[in-house]
Amino acid sequence: MKKIMALILCLCLSALPLLGLAEEEKVVNILSWEGYVDEDTLNAFTEETGIKVVWSPMESIDEMLLKISQSGGEGYDLILTSDYSLDILRQEGLIQKLDKSKFTNYGNLNPTYMSQFYDPENEYVIPYVSGCTLIVYDPEKVPFEITGYEDLWNEALQDSIGTLDLDRVIIGVTLKSMGYSMNETDPEILAQAKEKLMPLYKNIRAFGDTESYAALVSGEASVGFIYASFASLLQTDAPQFQVVYPKEGIGFGIDGFVLTAASKHVDSAHAFLDYIMNPEVAAHNAEYQGYTNVNKAAEEYLSDAYWSNPAVCIPDDVMKGSEIVQDVGEAQSIYTDIYTAFKLQ
Amino acid sequence: MKKHSFGSLAFMSLVLLVLYLPIIVVVVYSFNDNTARIPLAFTGWSTRWYDSLFEGRGGYLDALWLSVKVALWSVLISGVIGTLGAIGMTQRALDGKRRSGWFDAVMESMVTLPIMIPEIILGLAFMVIFNALGIRGNEARLVMAHVTFCVPYVFLSVKSRLVGMDQSLFDAARDLGASSARVLRDITLPLCRPAIISGSFLALAMSMDDFVISFFVYGAGEGTLPIKIYSSVKVGVSPVVNALCSLMIAAAFIFAALSRYLGAVKKARSSRNQMGLTSE
Numbered sequence: 303m304k305k306i307m308a309l310i311l312c313l314c315l316s317a318l319p320l321l322g323l324a325e326e327e328k329v330v331n332i333l334s335w336e337g338y339v340d341e342d343t344l345n346a347f348t349e350e351t352g353i354k355v356v357w358s359p360m361e362s363i364d365e366m367l368l369k370i371s372q373s374g375g376e377g378y379d380l381i382l383t384s385d386y387s388l389d390i391l392r393q394e395g396l397i398q399k400l401d402k403s404k405f406t407n408y409g410n411l412n413p414t415y416m417s418q419f420y421d422p423e424n425e426y427v428i429p430y431v432s433g434c435t436l437i438v439y440d441p442e443k444v445p446f447e448i449t450g451y452e453d454l455w456n457e458a459l460q461d462s463i464g465t466l467d468l469d470r471v472i473i474g475v476t477l478k479s480m481g482y483s484m485n486e487t488d489p490e491i492l493a494q495a496k497e498k499l500m501p502l503y504k505n506i507r508a509f510g511d512t513e514s515y516a517a518l519v520s521g522e523a524s525v526g527f528i529y530a531s532f533a534s535l536l537q538t539d540a541p542q543f544q545v546v547y548p549k550e551g552i553g554f555g556i557d558g559f560v561l562t563a564a565s566k567h568v569d570s571a572h573a574f575l576d577y578i579m580n581p582e583v584a585a586h587n588a589e590y591q592g593y594t595n596v597n598k599a600a601e602e603y604l605s606d607a608y609w610s611n612p613a614v615c616i617p618d619d620v621m622k623g624s625e626i627v628q629d630v631g632e633a634q635s636i637y638t639d640i641y642t643a644f645k646l647q
Numbered sequence: 648m649k650k651h652s653f654g655s656l657a658f659m660s661l662v663l664l665v666l667y668l669p670i671i672v673v674v675v676y677s678f679n680d681n682t683a684r685i686p687l688a689f690t691g692w693s694t695r696w697y698d699s700l701f702e703g704r705g706g707y708l709d710a711l712w713l714s715v716k717v718a719l720w721s722v723l724i725s726g727v728i729g730t731l732g733a734i735g736m737t738q739r740a741l742d743g744k745r746r747s748g749w750f751d752a753v754m755e756s757m758v759t760l761p762i763m764i765p766e767i768i769l770g771l772a773f774m775v776i777f778n779a780l781g782i783r784g785n786e787a788r789l790v791m792a793h794v795t796f797c798v799p800y801v802f803l804s805v806k807s808r809l810v811g812m813d814q815s816l817f818d819a820a821r822d823l824g825a826s827s828a829r830v831l832r833d834i835t836l837p838l839c840r841p842a843i844i845s846g847s848f849l850a851l852a853m854s855m856d857d858f859v860i861s862f863f864v865y866g867a868g869e870g871t872l873p874i875k876i877y878s879s880v881k882v883g884v885s886p887v888v889n890a891l892c893s894l895m896i897a898a899a900f901i902f903a904a905l906s907r908y909l910g911a912v913k914k915a916r917s918s919r920n921q922m923g924l925t926s927e
Contacts, residue, residue, distance in 0.1 A: 336879040337881075337883075
């Protein structure tokens, strides 16, 4: 029995080098949400450079973080994910610095979306697109003017709000409406936020991105608290909705690429990032995804529809008052508890 | 046959309608002409999503092919392991009444453990082990992980069939001089066949359906169909998925209808044969 086991193990081990030899390949492995870069863009990149793109889909940031931290990111070259998770990846040493001498398009990036908390020295991250959370409402059906988060609690809005479904954002705007930061960690203040949040439930008609969107289009919901990408789609599907930049300050996020520390295709990865920063490609991606463009040089390629869309084309003074949801570490469990209590009412 | 009352018919139709409405919506929307990012309204009939599916857009066919391959391998391997395991365990229980049963009890709960452990833990554990051992082949990793949670379905199904069986059948075969291999081939396996098949189908469904374990086990690459579909939440699920699902549903219906039909034909034939025998 032992002999057989030893034999099997030997066979397995001798087969290992055969599986591992793939270093010179012209390929780049990207981990992100399915479809987050247009398939045509990926194909055009392969055609131009001969580098094959292998897109590995992920469902959520949490799963991605778990997988990458447990496996060290082996097998992946680039990860495209959101701001706070970029910070976690950097702090855990799972990503490596970029070699900017390999880029020709790096100067195209808009400084507004750089030097963020997850990469203060601009060493690790190439921003892809940016998006925020916005309030939209139908002025025909809502008897008053909505100017900020505080108005969502108005009794006139009973059972009429369609909202995104994310603990940090919902509790974040509750904190904002009370004058605090979206990234509050003080249990005392979070307890107050819970008190404030609970009665909002009776105003909510639909939870979730697509659900809320459907409710808004069908007229079931007259107010939406949704991602900018959905608000920009709404401009064509239901133009009666008006976009509000909440006066307490908008919450926004940046999704960007990082290079894993374990990457075996560093050159191909840099070539891909350079391609993404190409002005025309960047303009296409931002419009295709319905997000805010982060590439200064791409601005001349953006269509009129982009510039006239208040959901993606955010004025600079609004951006100044914005805040990004960051990792709150241990306090995350308080957020989760509050949100669970809120949803289970 | 008893005639159904109006009430029971209405009730049944209602239940069937509620059950099948989502499937009908999926199929109808696979023919939707609407090309908006989130196609809520039905704007007209079109086969454009089927066209893009077969053009290979989005790589859904590759993902389906991977899912099918992994599922078939997993079912084959877990079918053998599960069936032999169930037969062996039952045999042990019958042979060794004198022995204490704790070993068998432990073994049995070990076998069913993979379906009790939360998937995410199993998935992480597999990922860590595969990485440590340097097992890199994506398909091999998927099959190994899937076999683990497929075995219990086959095992439990075959085991419950064997327990209810008359032991004297096997004794009689041995009594008439059959070797134990012959008993297995001619008596045990044919009798277990329905259980093996039903267990395998359950396992097949579980394997095709699995997302969490597959996600963690899978290395770089496009992934199985469930991984691909779940990962579309951020940008919206493409109607191509509707087209693909409609085809899968159609295949399942055709398969079920065919097996019912063949079963009915076989039954009719055997009952005819029996009548022939009695009239002789």
